[in-house]
Amino acid sequence: MSRQLAPYAANAAQSRGRLVPEAEDGLRTAFQRDRDRIVHATAFRRLMHKTQVFIAHDGDHFRTRLTHSLEVAQIARTLARALDLDEDLTEALALAHDLGHTPFGHMGEEVLNERMKDHGGFEHNAQTLRIVTRLERRYAGFDGLNLTWETLEGLVKHNGPLLDRQGWPIGKYRNSGLPLAIRQYVRRHDLELSTWPSAEAQAAAVADDIAYNAHDIDDGLRAGLIELIDLGDLPLAGAALESALRAAGDADKPRLIHETVRRMIAMMVGDVLERSRRNIERHEPQSVDDVRRLGEALVRFSDQMAENVRVLQRFLMKRVYRHEKVMDSMRRAQKILADLFDAYMDDPRRLPDDWREVAMTRPESEFARQVCDFIAGMTDRYALLQHRKLFDLDPRFR
Numbered sequence: 001m002s003r004q005l006a007p008y009a010a011n012a013a014q015s016r017g018r019l020v021p022e023a024e025d026g027l028r029t030a031f032q033r034d035r036d037r038i039v040h041a042t043a044f045r046r047l048m049h050k051t052q053v054f055i056a057h058d059g060d061h062f063r064t065r066l067t068h069s070l071e072v073a074q075i076a077r078t079l080a081r082a083l084d085l086d087e088d089l090t091e092a093l094a095l096a097h098d099l100g101h102t103p104f105g106h107m108g109e110e111v112l113n114e115r116m117k118d119h120g121g122f123e124h125n126a127q128t129l130r131i132v133t134r135l136e137r138r139y140a141g142f143d144g145l146n147l148t149w150e151t152l153e154g155l156v157k158h159n160g161p162l163l164d165r166q167g168w169p170i171g172k173y174r175n176s177g178l179p180l181a182i183r184q185y186v187r188r189h190d191l192e193l194s195t196w197p198s199a200e201a202q203a204a205a206v207a208d209d210i211a212y213n214a215h216d217i218d219d220g221l222r223a224g225l226i227e228l229i230d231l232g233d234l235p236l237a238g239a240a241l242e243s244a245l246r247a248a249g250d251a252d253k254p255r256l257i258h259e260t261v262r263r264m265i266a267m268m269v270g271d272v273l274e275r276s277r278r279n280i281e282r283h284e285p286q287s288v289d290d291v292r293r294l295g296e297a298l299v300r301f302s303d304q305m306a307e308n309v310r311v312l313q314r315f316l317m318k319r320v321y322r323h324e325k326v327m328d329s330m331r332r333a334q335k336i337l338a339d340l341f342d343a344y345m346d347d348p349r350r351l352p353d354d355w356r357e358v359a360m361t362r363p364e365s366e367f368a369r370q371v372c373d374f375i376a377g378m379t380d381r382y383a384l385l386q387h388r389k390l391f392d393l394d395p396r397f398r
Helices: 030-039 044-050 065-082 085-094 107-115 124-133 149-156 180-186 199-222 235-248 253-283 288-292 303-321 326-345 351-359 364-374 380-391
Strands: none
Touching: 030 124, 030 149, 044 288, 044 380, 065 085, 065 199, 065 253, 085 149, 085 199, 107 326, 107 364, 124 149, 124 180, 124 364, 180 235, 180 288, 199 253, 199 288, 235 253, 235 288, 235 303, 253 303, 326 380
């Protein structure tokens, strides 16, 4: 028996459709098809070998972009079900939100953005849009995955509106302007960049925050970069640790870590649901367009939890992301990607055959974008292999 969706939920039967019209599927809704296409995409499989925080050689049990995306999807579906939203759209957005990430995490993004500064820059959210609308080549009738308007909207507006009502970039794009890939796409398919996305997209975005904050603490503890005692003064993690100690104070360290992390997740999920239900009661949205026009996020943390999360993120930045062990690996990773970009730009014959034939016929900026697409799509280990082939060096991290 199908669940009754809330009036403010996205409804697959009322989807705004796809850029290239397709016949409906007799077994799946439009949003189910989107989710399935994402799962079968080449870019999704590559997430298995892309760094989240720790590079693969550091250990088999640290998160990758794929395991992170699966964890985001699990949390997002929990939020969607509790708020009577469309779970399939929510899951599709959660699974696809990191498709545009480079190898070696955010350090790889910094390298490509610097190398592309004269050619439109690089930004992973824009690259996600580029992948699902252009770079995936699996279907006879179109490039990309031809996802529904609602899924594309949610991917582009992962962090909220991109423009103000006058059409000026806001948020992280205020100074840099909209990324080229987004500007190019919305010229032919308006994604209404000045409005909020659906509640499903908001649930996927906050699930992303919940997942990476909790799980980066988990990985940091298991890597020995931080200790449980370090969490004591943090408002969120400290409360979770205190609860875990009361419930299982005599447990071994791995169990205590897990008990702490799962309590962190439960606290954040519970806070989002409480605040979101209060927002729904206050605003009484009667359609998904009411959610878009609300002027603020409907699904979000309370103000106090948002501040607790900011404190946790500052701790993670200082003690985990900027830890010398992590930074040393990332500096080596940056050099590898910079070397690859410069080598391909210097001699297109170094590209694989299927990339070289297209790249060599393009103007410089288009050629640079081709090289950027190629490198951004690499897994960590493929980037290492290509570097070794080109430079006859062993770039393994030591």
